Amino acid sequence: MSTTASTGSRELTPVSAESLAALLVARKRPPRPGSLSTSLTFGWRAVLKIKHVPEQLFDVTAFPIMNLLMFTYLFGGALAGSPGDYIQFVLPGILVMSVVMITMYTGVSVNTDIEKGVFDRFRSLPIWRPSAMVGYLLGDALRYTIASVVMLTVGLVLGYRPGGGVGGVVAGIALLLVFSFAFSWIWTMFGLMLRTEKSVMSTSMMVIFPLTFLSNVFVDPKTMPGWLQAFVNNNPITHLASAVRGLMAGDWPAGEIAWSLGWTAFFVAVFGPVTMRLYNRK
Template structure:
Protein backbone atom coordinates (compact mmCIF):
# COMPACT_ATOMS: atom_id res chain seq x y z
CA UNK A 1 0.00 0.00 0.00
CA UNK A 2 1.53 3.27 -1.10
CA UNK A 3 1.18 6.51 0.66
CA UNK A 4 0.93 9.86 -1.06
CA UNK A 5 2.57 12.78 0.63
CA UNK A 6 0.86 16.04 -0.01
CA UNK A 7 2.97 18.64 -1.79
CA UNK A 8 3.12 22.10 -0.47
CA UNK A 9 2.05 24.82 -2.89
CA UNK A 10 3.75 28.16 -2.78
CA UNK A 11 2.03 31.29 -3.91
CA UNK A 12 3.93 33.11 -6.66
CA UNK A 13 4.47 36.81 -6.41
CA UNK A 14 2.34 38.78 -8.84
CA UNK A 15 4.07 39.82 -12.06
CA UNK A 16 4.21 43.55 -12.54
CA UNK A 17 5.76 45.83 -15.10
CA UNK A 18 8.30 46.96 -12.52
CA UNK A 19 9.41 43.41 -11.75
CA UNK A 20 9.80 42.60 -15.45
CA UNK A 21 11.82 45.75 -15.98
CA UNK A 22 14.15 44.76 -13.15
CA UNK A 23 14.80 41.42 -14.85
CA UNK A 24 15.20 42.74 -18.38
CA UNK A 25 17.15 45.91 -17.65
CA UNK A 26 19.78 44.58 -15.27
CA UNK A 27 22.68 46.17 -17.11
CA UNK A 28 23.30 49.04 -19.45
CA UNK A 29 22.19 48.45 -23.02
CA UNK A 30 24.97 47.89 -25.52
CA UNK A 31 25.71 50.93 -27.68
CA UNK A 32 23.81 51.23 -30.93
CA UNK A 33 25.99 50.04 -33.86
CA UNK A 34 27.23 52.68 -36.25
CA UNK A 35 26.02 52.85 -39.84
CA UNK A 36 29.31 51.42 -41.09
CA UNK A 37 29.33 48.58 -38.56
CA UNK A 38 25.74 47.58 -39.37
CA UNK A 39 26.37 47.73 -43.12
CA UNK A 40 29.51 45.60 -42.85
CA UNK A 41 27.61 43.07 -40.71
CA UNK A 42 24.92 42.66 -43.32
CA UNK A 43 27.59 42.50 -45.99
CA UNK A 44 29.19 39.63 -44.06
CA UNK A 45 25.76 37.97 -43.92
CA UNK A 46 25.56 38.16 -47.72
CA UNK A 47 28.98 36.50 -48.01
CA UNK A 48 27.97 33.76 -45.55
CA UNK A 49 25.01 32.98 -47.80
CA UNK A 50 27.47 32.40 -50.64
CA UNK A 51 29.53 30.14 -48.37
CA UNK A 52 26.53 27.97 -47.51
CA UNK A 53 25.10 28.02 -51.05
CA UNK A 54 28.18 28.10 -53.34
CA UNK A 55 25.96 27.54 -56.38
CA UNK A 56 25.34 31.29 -56.23
CA UNK A 57 28.80 31.77 -57.73
CA UNK A 58 27.73 30.07 -60.96
CA UNK A 59 26.68 33.39 -62.50
CA UNK A 60 30.07 34.97 -61.73
CA UNK A 61 32.20 32.05 -62.91
CA UNK A 62 30.66 29.86 -65.59
CA UNK A 63 28.54 32.63 -67.11
CA UNK A 64 31.45 35.08 -67.71
CA UNK A 65 33.63 32.32 -69.18
CA UNK A 66 30.84 31.33 -71.55
CA UNK A 67 30.29 34.95 -72.61
CA UNK A 68 33.96 35.57 -73.39
CA UNK A 69 34.41 32.36 -75.38
CA UNK A 70 31.14 32.63 -77.26
CA UNK A 71 31.42 36.24 -78.42
CA UNK A 72 35.15 36.08 -79.14
CA UNK A 73 34.92 33.12 -81.48
CA UNK A 74 31.47 33.97 -82.84
CA UNK A 75 32.18 37.56 -83.95
CA UNK A 76 35.98 37.75 -83.94
CA UNK A 77 36.59 36.56 -87.49
CA UNK A 78 33.74 38.58 -88.99
CA UNK A 79 34.37 41.89 -87.23
CA UNK A 80 38.14 42.04 -86.75
CA UNK A 81 39.64 39.36 -88.96
CA UNK A 82 40.60 37.04 -86.12
CA UNK A 83 39.55 36.29 -82.51
CA UNK A 84 42.95 37.46 -81.25
CA UNK A 85 42.45 40.92 -82.76
CA UNK A 86 38.82 41.22 -81.71
CA UNK A 87 39.38 40.33 -78.07
CA UNK A 88 41.55 43.42 -77.62
CA UNK A 89 38.41 45.50 -78.25
CA UNK A 90 35.83 43.07 -76.88
CA UNK A 91 37.12 42.04 -73.46
CA UNK A 92 36.67 45.35 -71.57
CA UNK A 93 33.20 45.74 -73.10
CA UNK A 94 32.07 42.18 -72.40
CA UNK A 95 33.47 42.57 -68.89
CA UNK A 96 31.20 45.57 -68.37
CA UNK A 97 28.22 43.84 -69.94
CA UNK A 98 28.52 40.66 -67.86
CA UNK A 99 29.01 42.39 -64.52
CA UNK A 100 26.19 44.87 -65.16
CA UNK A 101 23.86 41.98 -66.05
CA UNK A 102 24.80 40.16 -62.84
CA UNK A 103 23.60 43.12 -60.77
CA UNK A 104 19.95 42.18 -61.34
CA UNK A 105 20.32 39.19 -59.00
CA UNK A 106 20.48 41.66 -56.12
CA UNK A 107 16.79 42.40 -56.58
CA UNK A 108 15.99 38.69 -56.69
CA UNK A 109 17.82 38.13 -53.37
CA UNK A 110 15.99 41.03 -51.74
CA UNK A 111 12.61 39.73 -52.92
CA UNK A 112 13.40 36.21 -51.65
CA UNK A 113 14.23 37.51 -48.17
CA UNK A 114 11.01 39.51 -48.13
CA UNK A 115 8.98 36.39 -48.89
CA UNK A 116 10.72 34.57 -46.00
CA UNK A 117 9.84 37.35 -43.56
CA UNK A 118 13.46 38.15 -42.72
CA UNK A 119 13.00 41.88 -43.25
CA UNK A 120 10.31 42.03 -40.58
CA UNK A 121 12.96 41.09 -38.03
CA UNK A 122 15.52 43.49 -39.49
CA UNK A 123 13.14 46.43 -39.17
CA UNK A 124 12.68 45.70 -35.46
CA UNK A 125 16.41 46.08 -34.77
CA UNK A 126 17.88 49.37 -33.49
CA UNK A 127 20.14 49.84 -36.52
CA UNK A 128 20.62 52.29 -39.35
CA UNK A 129 17.74 51.45 -41.69
CA UNK A 130 19.64 51.53 -45.02
CA UNK A 131 22.31 49.15 -43.64
CA UNK A 132 20.34 46.08 -44.75
CA UNK A 133 20.32 47.25 -48.37
CA UNK A 134 23.88 48.53 -48.28
CA UNK A 135 24.96 45.16 -46.88
CA UNK A 136 23.36 43.37 -49.81
CA UNK A 137 25.24 45.57 -52.23
CA UNK A 138 28.56 45.22 -50.40
CA UNK A 139 28.25 41.44 -50.56
CA UNK A 140 27.45 41.63 -54.25
CA UNK A 141 30.46 43.86 -54.83
CA UNK A 142 32.60 40.83 -53.98
CA UNK A 143 30.74 38.83 -56.61
CA UNK A 144 31.38 41.55 -59.20
CA UNK A 145 35.09 41.47 -58.38
CA UNK A 146 35.19 37.68 -58.74
CA UNK A 147 33.44 37.87 -62.12
CA UNK A 148 35.90 40.54 -63.31
CA UNK A 149 38.94 38.51 -62.28
CA UNK A 150 37.55 35.35 -63.93
CA UNK A 151 36.84 37.11 -67.22
CA UNK A 152 40.18 38.91 -67.25
CA UNK A 153 41.97 35.60 -66.66
CA UNK A 154 40.14 33.93 -69.52
CA UNK A 155 40.85 36.90 -71.76
CA UNK A 156 44.56 36.78 -70.96
CA UNK A 157 44.59 33.10 -71.90
CA UNK A 158 42.90 33.93 -75.22
CA UNK A 159 45.44 36.65 -76.03
CA UNK A 160 44.19 39.87 -74.43
CA UNK A 161 47.03 42.18 -73.42
CA UNK A 162 46.13 45.37 -71.50
CA UNK A 163 48.51 48.20 -72.39
CA UNK A 164 47.55 50.01 -69.19
CA UNK A 165 49.35 47.44 -67.08
CA UNK A 166 48.33 46.44 -63.58
CA UNK A 167 47.36 49.99 -62.59
CA UNK A 168 45.03 50.37 -65.56
CA UNK A 169 43.39 46.99 -64.96
CA UNK A 170 42.87 47.67 -61.25
CA UNK A 171 41.46 51.13 -61.99
CA UNK A 172 39.09 49.72 -64.62
CA UNK A 173 37.78 46.99 -62.32
CA UNK A 174 37.42 49.45 -59.43
CA UNK A 175 35.37 51.81 -61.60
CA UNK A 176 33.21 48.90 -62.77
CA UNK A 177 32.54 47.74 -59.19
CA UNK A 178 31.63 51.28 -58.06
CA UNK A 179 29.25 51.72 -60.99
CA UNK A 180 27.68 48.29 -60.42
CA UNK A 181 27.19 49.05 -56.72
CA UNK A 182 25.24 52.18 -57.65
CA UNK A 183 23.39 50.48 -60.52
CA UNK A 184 22.19 47.73 -58.16
CA UNK A 185 19.95 50.21 -56.34
CA UNK A 186 17.59 49.95 -59.31
CA UNK A 187 17.14 46.23 -58.72
CA UNK A 188 16.68 46.61 -54.96
CA UNK A 189 13.79 48.92 -55.81
CA UNK A 190 12.28 46.28 -58.10
CA UNK A 191 12.88 43.62 -55.44
CA UNK A 192 10.78 45.62 -52.98
CA UNK A 193 8.19 46.80 -55.48
CA UNK A 194 7.31 43.56 -57.26
CA UNK A 195 5.59 40.55 -55.70
CA UNK A 196 7.62 37.54 -56.82
CA UNK A 197 11.20 36.83 -57.78
CA UNK A 198 10.04 35.74 -61.25
CA UNK A 199 8.51 39.14 -61.87
CA UNK A 200 11.71 40.81 -60.62
CA UNK A 201 13.74 38.71 -63.04
CA UNK A 202 11.39 39.41 -65.95
CA UNK A 203 11.30 43.18 -65.49
CA UNK A 204 15.06 43.31 -64.93
CA UNK A 205 15.69 41.46 -68.18
CA UNK A 206 13.45 43.87 -70.08
CA UNK A 207 15.49 46.81 -68.80
CA UNK A 208 19.01 45.45 -68.83
CA UNK A 209 19.13 43.68 -72.19
CA UNK A 210 18.42 46.75 -74.38
CA UNK A 211 20.66 48.88 -72.17
CA UNK A 212 23.67 46.57 -72.50
CA UNK A 213 23.28 45.48 -76.12
CA UNK A 214 22.57 49.00 -77.40
CA UNK A 215 26.05 50.19 -76.49
CA UNK A 216 29.62 50.09 -77.77
CA UNK A 217 30.36 46.74 -76.11
CA UNK A 218 30.58 44.81 -79.40
CA UNK A 219 31.17 47.39 -82.14
CA UNK A 220 32.06 51.03 -82.66
CA UNK A 221 28.86 53.17 -82.63
CA UNK A 222 30.04 55.00 -85.76
CA UNK A 223 28.85 52.02 -87.82
CA UNK A 224 25.28 52.43 -86.55
CA UNK A 225 22.44 54.55 -87.99
CA UNK A 226 22.43 58.16 -86.84
CA UNK A 227 19.26 57.89 -84.75
CA UNK A 228 20.70 54.88 -82.92
CA UNK A 229 24.04 56.59 -82.35
CA UNK A 230 22.26 59.37 -80.44
CA UNK A 231 21.03 56.82 -77.90
CA UNK A 232 24.13 54.64 -77.79
CA UNK A 233 26.59 57.51 -77.35
CA UNK A 234 24.67 58.79 -74.31
CA UNK A 235 24.04 55.42 -72.69
CA UNK A 236 25.59 54.93 -69.23
CA UNK A 237 26.83 51.50 -70.33
CA UNK A 238 28.61 53.07 -73.30
CA UNK A 239 30.35 55.62 -71.07
CA UNK A 240 31.36 52.88 -68.64
CA UNK A 241 32.58 50.58 -71.39
CA UNK A 242 34.64 53.37 -72.96
CA UNK A 243 36.11 54.29 -69.58
CA UNK A 244 37.09 50.72 -68.70
CA UNK A 245 38.46 50.09 -72.20
CA UNK A 246 40.51 53.28 -72.01
CA UNK A 247 41.85 52.59 -68.51
CA UNK A 248 42.90 49.06 -69.39
CA UNK A 249 44.37 50.33 -72.66
CA UNK A 250 46.50 52.95 -70.89
CA UNK A 251 44.63 56.04 -72.16
CA UNK A 252 43.09 57.23 -68.84
CA UNK A 253 39.99 58.93 -70.38
CA UNK A 254 38.97 61.55 -67.82
CA UNK A 255 35.72 62.49 -69.58
CA UNK A 256 34.39 58.92 -69.73
CA UNK A 257 35.40 58.24 -66.12
CA UNK A 258 33.60 61.41 -65.03
CA UNK A 259 30.47 60.41 -66.96
CA UNK A 260 30.52 56.94 -65.39
CA UNK A 261 30.88 58.31 -61.87
CA UNK A 262 28.20 60.90 -62.61
CA UNK A 263 25.75 58.20 -63.70
CA UNK A 264 26.61 56.21 -60.58
CA UNK A 265 25.81 59.23 -58.43
CA UNK A 266 22.48 59.74 -60.21
CA UNK A 267 21.47 56.10 -59.62
CA UNK A 268 22.20 56.35 -55.89
CA UNK A 269 20.52 59.74 -55.44
CA UNK A 270 17.39 58.75 -57.37
CA UNK A 271 16.84 55.07 -56.59
CA UNK A 272 18.36 55.01 -53.09
CA UNK A 273 15.62 57.16 -51.48
CA UNK A 274 12.90 55.35 -53.47
CA UNK A 275 14.22 51.99 -52.27
CA UNK A 276 14.30 53.09 -48.64
CA UNK A 277 10.79 54.54 -48.86
CA UNK A 278 9.51 51.23 -50.18
CA UNK A 279 11.50 49.36 -47.53
CA UNK A 280 9.98 51.42 -44.70
CA UNK A 281 6.46 50.96 -46.04
CA UNK A 282 6.70 47.31 -47.15
Protein backbone atom coordinates in the same frame (compact mmCIF):
# COMPACT_ATOMS: atom_id res chain seq x y z
CA MET B 1 7.99 12.64 -3.58
CA SER B 2 10.02 14.90 -1.34
CA THR B 3 12.49 15.61 -4.15
CA THR B 4 9.68 16.49 -6.55
CA ALA B 5 8.01 18.70 -3.97
CA SER B 6 11.21 20.53 -3.20
CA THR B 7 11.89 21.08 -6.94
CA GLY B 8 8.41 22.39 -7.47
CA SER B 9 8.72 24.73 -4.52
CA ARG B 10 11.97 26.12 -5.86
CA GLU B 11 10.40 26.80 -9.25
CA LEU B 12 7.46 28.64 -7.67
CA THR B 13 9.58 30.78 -5.40
CA PRO B 14 8.51 34.39 -6.00
CA VAL B 15 11.08 36.89 -7.26
CA SER B 16 11.07 40.33 -5.72
CA ALA B 17 10.98 43.40 -7.91
CA GLU B 18 14.14 44.69 -6.26
CA SER B 19 16.17 41.57 -7.09
CA LEU B 20 14.90 41.55 -10.66
CA ALA B 21 15.73 45.22 -11.16
CA ALA B 22 19.20 44.68 -9.71
CA LEU B 23 19.77 41.85 -12.16
CA LEU B 24 18.60 43.86 -15.16
CA VAL B 25 20.66 46.95 -14.40
CA ALA B 26 23.73 45.09 -13.18
CA ARG B 27 25.52 45.95 -16.39
CA LYS B 28 25.39 48.90 -18.72
CA ARG B 29 23.17 48.58 -21.73
CA PRO B 30 25.25 47.73 -24.82
CA PRO B 31 25.62 50.64 -27.24
CA ARG B 32 23.38 50.77 -30.26
CA PRO B 33 25.18 49.40 -33.34
CA GLY B 34 26.35 51.99 -35.83
CA SER B 35 25.42 52.23 -39.46
CA LEU B 36 28.76 50.82 -40.66
CA SER B 37 28.71 47.78 -38.37
CA THR B 38 25.12 46.86 -39.25
CA SER B 39 25.75 47.30 -42.97
CA LEU B 40 28.81 45.05 -42.75
CA THR B 41 26.79 42.49 -40.79
CA PHE B 42 24.14 42.34 -43.50
CA GLY B 43 26.90 42.18 -46.08
CA TRP B 44 28.38 39.18 -44.29
CA ARG B 45 24.93 37.59 -44.32
CA ALA B 46 24.89 37.90 -48.11
CA VAL B 47 28.34 36.28 -48.28
CA LEU B 48 27.15 33.40 -46.11
CA LYS B 49 24.35 32.77 -48.59
CA ILE B 50 26.99 32.21 -51.26
CA LYS B 51 28.86 29.87 -48.93
CA HIS B 52 25.82 27.71 -48.27
CA VAL B 53 24.55 27.83 -51.88
CA PRO B 54 27.71 27.91 -54.04
CA GLU B 55 25.60 27.37 -57.17
CA GLN B 56 24.97 31.12 -57.02
CA LEU B 57 28.48 31.63 -58.37
CA PHE B 58 27.56 30.00 -61.68
CA ASP B 59 26.42 33.32 -63.13
CA VAL B 60 29.73 35.02 -62.25
CA THR B 61 32.00 32.22 -63.48
CA ALA B 62 30.63 29.95 -66.20
CA PHE B 63 28.36 32.51 -67.86
CA PRO B 64 31.06 35.20 -68.41
CA ILE B 65 33.54 32.61 -69.65
CA MET B 66 30.97 31.25 -72.11
CA ASN B 67 30.24 34.73 -73.43
CA LEU B 68 33.90 35.57 -73.83
CA LEU B 69 34.69 32.38 -75.73
CA MET B 70 31.66 32.63 -77.99
CA PHE B 71 32.04 36.25 -79.00
CA THR B 72 35.82 36.08 -79.37
CA TYR B 73 35.96 33.03 -81.62
CA LEU B 74 32.63 33.43 -83.44
CA PHE B 75 32.93 37.11 -84.34
CA GLY B 76 36.59 37.97 -83.79
CA GLY B 77 37.72 37.11 -87.30
CA ALA B 78 34.82 38.93 -88.98
CA LEU B 79 34.95 42.08 -86.85
CA ALA B 80 38.66 42.57 -86.16
CA GLY B 81 40.52 40.25 -88.50
CA SER B 82 41.52 37.75 -85.81
CA PRO B 83 40.32 36.59 -82.39
CA GLY B 84 43.56 37.87 -80.86
CA ASP B 85 42.93 41.42 -82.03
CA TYR B 86 39.24 41.34 -81.17
CA ILE B 87 39.77 40.20 -77.60
CA GLN B 88 41.71 43.40 -76.89
CA PHE B 89 38.55 45.33 -77.67
CA VAL B 90 35.80 43.01 -76.50
CA LEU B 91 37.09 41.72 -73.15
CA PRO B 92 36.55 44.98 -71.21
CA GLY B 93 33.13 45.26 -72.83
CA ILE B 94 32.06 41.74 -71.92
CA LEU B 95 33.43 42.33 -68.42
CA VAL B 96 31.16 45.36 -68.10
CA MET B 97 28.20 43.48 -69.57
CA SER B 98 28.62 40.45 -67.30
CA VAL B 99 28.92 42.47 -64.09
CA VAL B 100 26.06 44.81 -65.00
CA MET B 101 23.78 41.88 -65.81
CA ILE B 102 24.32 40.14 -62.47
CA THR B 103 23.37 43.30 -60.58
CA MET B 104 19.73 42.31 -61.05
CA TYR B 105 20.14 39.49 -58.51
CA THR B 106 20.20 42.13 -55.78
CA GLY B 107 16.53 42.83 -56.44
CA VAL B 108 15.76 39.13 -56.62
CA SER B 109 17.35 38.56 -53.19
CA VAL B 110 15.40 41.45 -51.69
CA ASN B 111 12.11 40.15 -53.08
CA THR B 112 12.85 36.62 -51.81
CA ASP B 113 13.46 37.87 -48.27
CA ILE B 114 10.23 39.87 -48.39
CA GLU B 115 8.27 36.79 -49.45
CA LYS B 116 9.80 34.76 -46.62
CA GLY B 117 8.97 37.42 -44.03
CA VAL B 118 12.59 38.10 -43.10
CA PHE B 119 12.20 41.82 -43.74
CA ASP B 120 9.55 42.09 -41.03
CA ARG B 121 12.22 41.07 -38.55
CA PHE B 122 14.77 43.49 -39.99
CA ARG B 123 12.38 46.43 -39.74
CA SER B 124 11.72 45.67 -36.06
CA LEU B 125 15.41 45.86 -35.11
CA PRO B 126 16.88 49.04 -33.58
CA ILE B 127 19.33 49.55 -36.43
CA TRP B 128 20.04 52.06 -39.16
CA ARG B 129 17.20 51.52 -41.64
CA PRO B 130 19.20 51.46 -44.91
CA SER B 131 21.74 48.97 -43.52
CA ALA B 132 19.81 45.95 -44.84
CA MET B 133 19.82 47.42 -48.36
CA VAL B 134 23.45 48.48 -48.19
CA GLY B 135 24.34 45.02 -46.90
CA TYR B 136 22.83 43.39 -49.97
CA LEU B 137 24.86 45.67 -52.21
CA LEU B 138 28.09 45.07 -50.29
CA GLY B 139 27.62 41.32 -50.50
CA ASP B 140 26.98 41.50 -54.21
CA ALA B 141 30.13 43.59 -54.65
CA LEU B 142 32.03 40.38 -53.82
CA ARG B 143 30.23 38.64 -56.66
CA TYR B 144 31.20 41.44 -59.04
CA THR B 145 34.84 41.15 -57.96
CA ILE B 146 34.83 37.38 -58.51
CA ALA B 147 33.34 37.84 -61.99
CA SER B 148 36.02 40.42 -62.85
CA VAL B 149 38.88 38.20 -61.67
CA VAL B 150 37.53 35.19 -63.56
CA MET B 151 37.09 37.16 -66.77
CA LEU B 152 40.56 38.68 -66.63
CA THR B 153 42.18 35.34 -65.86
CA VAL B 154 40.53 33.65 -68.82
CA GLY B 155 41.30 36.67 -71.01
CA LEU B 156 44.99 36.53 -70.16
CA VAL B 157 45.04 32.86 -71.10
CA LEU B 158 43.39 33.68 -74.43
CA GLY B 159 45.88 36.44 -75.22
CA TYR B 160 44.48 39.63 -73.72
CA ARG B 161 47.25 42.04 -72.73
CA PRO B 162 46.18 45.22 -70.88
CA GLY B 163 48.39 48.11 -71.86
CA GLY B 164 47.68 49.88 -68.60
CA GLY B 165 49.26 47.11 -66.53
CA VAL B 166 48.09 46.28 -63.03
CA GLY B 167 47.26 49.90 -62.21
CA GLY B 168 45.00 50.31 -65.22
CA VAL B 169 43.23 47.02 -64.57
CA VAL B 170 42.64 47.87 -60.89
CA ALA B 171 41.36 51.34 -61.81
CA GLY B 172 38.99 49.90 -64.42
CA ILE B 173 37.60 47.29 -62.04
CA ALA B 174 37.21 49.87 -59.27
CA LEU B 175 35.18 52.12 -61.57
CA LEU B 176 33.07 49.14 -62.63
CA LEU B 177 32.37 48.15 -59.00
CA VAL B 178 31.36 51.69 -58.03
CA PHE B 179 29.02 51.96 -61.01
CA SER B 180 27.50 48.51 -60.34
CA PHE B 181 26.92 49.38 -56.68
CA ALA B 182 24.90 52.42 -57.75
CA PHE B 183 23.16 50.57 -60.60
CA SER B 184 21.95 47.89 -58.18
CA TRP B 185 19.67 50.41 -56.46
CA ILE B 186 17.37 50.18 -59.50
CA TRP B 187 16.84 46.44 -59.03
CA THR B 188 16.49 46.87 -55.28
CA MET B 189 13.62 49.24 -56.02
CA PHE B 190 12.06 46.64 -58.33
CA GLY B 191 12.49 44.00 -55.63
CA LEU B 192 10.39 46.11 -53.27
CA MET B 193 7.79 47.12 -55.87
CA LEU B 194 7.05 43.84 -57.63
CA ARG B 195 5.27 40.89 -56.09
CA THR B 196 7.26 37.84 -57.18
CA GLU B 197 10.84 36.86 -57.87
CA LYS B 198 10.01 35.98 -61.49
CA SER B 199 8.51 39.40 -62.14
CA VAL B 200 11.66 41.06 -60.77
CA MET B 201 13.82 38.89 -63.02
CA SER B 202 11.77 39.48 -66.17
CA THR B 203 11.49 43.24 -65.64
CA SER B 204 15.21 43.54 -64.98
CA MET B 205 16.07 41.62 -68.14
CA MET B 206 13.81 43.90 -70.20
CA VAL B 207 15.88 46.86 -69.03
CA ILE B 208 19.36 45.32 -69.03
CA PHE B 209 19.33 43.65 -72.45
CA PRO B 210 18.70 46.81 -74.51
CA LEU B 211 21.23 48.77 -72.44
CA THR B 212 24.00 46.20 -72.81
CA PHE B 213 23.50 45.13 -76.42
CA LEU B 214 22.72 48.64 -77.75
CA SER B 215 26.12 49.90 -76.64
CA ASN B 216 29.74 49.75 -77.73
CA VAL B 217 30.39 46.54 -75.79
CA PHE B 218 30.85 44.45 -78.96
CA VAL B 219 31.42 46.90 -81.83
CA ASP B 220 32.30 50.52 -82.46
CA PRO B 221 29.05 52.47 -82.97
CA LYS B 222 30.49 54.42 -85.92
CA THR B 223 29.08 51.83 -88.34
CA MET B 224 25.55 52.07 -86.89
CA PRO B 225 22.72 54.19 -88.34
CA GLY B 226 22.67 57.78 -87.13
CA TRP B 227 19.46 57.43 -85.08
CA LEU B 228 20.90 54.39 -83.31
CA GLN B 229 24.23 56.11 -82.68
CA ALA B 230 22.38 58.86 -80.82
CA PHE B 231 21.09 56.31 -78.33
CA VAL B 232 24.28 54.26 -78.11
CA ASN B 233 26.54 57.27 -77.55
CA ASN B 234 24.38 58.47 -74.66
CA ASN B 235 23.92 55.04 -73.11
CA PRO B 236 25.46 54.80 -69.58
CA ILE B 237 26.80 51.34 -70.44
CA THR B 238 28.64 52.83 -73.43
CA HIS B 239 30.31 55.44 -71.23
CA LEU B 240 31.27 52.80 -68.67
CA ALA B 241 32.62 50.34 -71.25
CA SER B 242 34.66 53.10 -72.92
CA ALA B 243 36.08 54.22 -69.57
CA VAL B 244 37.01 50.70 -68.45
CA ARG B 245 38.45 49.86 -71.89
CA GLY B 246 40.54 53.03 -71.88
CA LEU B 247 41.86 52.54 -68.35
CA MET B 248 42.88 48.96 -69.03
CA ALA B 249 44.55 50.02 -72.28
CA GLY B 250 46.69 52.55 -70.44
CA ASP B 251 44.78 55.69 -71.44
CA TRP B 252 42.97 58.15 -69.19
CA PRO B 253 39.59 58.85 -70.85
CA ALA B 254 38.63 61.71 -68.55
CA GLY B 255 35.38 62.44 -70.36
CA GLU B 256 34.11 58.86 -70.19
CA ILE B 257 35.17 58.52 -66.55
CA ALA B 258 33.32 61.73 -65.70
CA TRP B 259 30.19 60.48 -67.47
CA SER B 260 30.38 57.13 -65.65
CA LEU B 261 30.75 58.81 -62.26
CA GLY B 262 27.93 61.21 -63.16
CA TRP B 263 25.61 58.30 -63.96
CA THR B 264 26.69 56.67 -60.70
CA ALA B 265 25.73 59.76 -58.70
CA PHE B 266 22.44 60.00 -60.60
CA PHE B 267 21.43 56.41 -59.82
CA VAL B 268 22.18 56.80 -56.12
CA ALA B 269 20.52 60.22 -55.84
CA VAL B 270 17.33 59.14 -57.65
CA PHE B 271 16.81 55.47 -56.87
CA GLY B 272 18.34 55.40 -53.38
CA PRO B 273 15.68 57.66 -51.77
CA VAL B 274 12.87 56.00 -53.75
CA THR B 275 14.04 52.57 -52.59
CA MET B 276 14.19 53.63 -48.94
CA ARG B 277 10.75 55.23 -49.19
CA LEU B 278 9.34 51.96 -50.51
CA TYR B 279 11.21 50.03 -47.83
CA ASN B 280 9.75 52.14 -45.02
CA ARG B 281 6.25 51.72 -46.42
CA LYS B 282 6.53 47.99 -47.18
